[in-house]
Amino acid sequence: MFLIAGLGNPGKKYQGSRHNLGFRVVEALSRRLQAGKPVQKHRALCAAAEYKGQQVILAQPLTYMNRSGLAVIELLRNYHVDLSNFLVIFDDLDLPPGAIRLRKKGGSAGHRGIQSIIDALGTAEFSRLRIGVGKPPPFIEGARYVLQQIEPSDRELIDEAVERAAEAALLFVSEGLEAAMNTYNQGLSSPD
DSSP: OEEEEEOOOOSGGGTTBGGGHHHHHHHHHHHHHTOOOOEEETTEEEEEEEETTEEEEEEEEOSOGGGHHHHHHHHHHHHTOOGGGEEEEEEETTSOTTOEEEESSOOOTTOHHHHHHHHHHTOOOSEEEEEEOOOOOTTSOHHHHHTSBOOHHHHHHHHHHHHHHHHHHHHHHHHOHHHHHHHHSTTOSSOO
């Protein structure tokens, strides 16, 4: 069984914000896989799907971004998902808008949702898929920037990135992280 968790904040106030790109990818996956209606359990909205013979749980933690680890640890334990079959999807200020990048481990780089997951799991050894939102202008702090709506000039890039991220997540399920990295990390300076 696989767990794909897209990070974000629940509620209409946050819909369309940069910080909710993980939620958007899970929604795109849900459409592609014709997943069942999501149900609220284990501190998340969860939908079950199947892809190439694999059971996949699509989850949107409802704990708010900074406490994402609380939902993730419950999901992993209750669905008995091995850490190697777990992928977390989230926004990243260090990537340009529309870029995506997969990694097999690493620190949080200041992302509080990822730090919460690292703290809850007691390890940073889990797969992640980052979607670039770009750096904020000098007069806006990062925490405020990610909660803002995506600029119209970046919307098309971000929409395409959400679809590419969904494809990358499916490749992660069917062929593994290395195959997904080799396919979707092309053109990025570092191979990890």
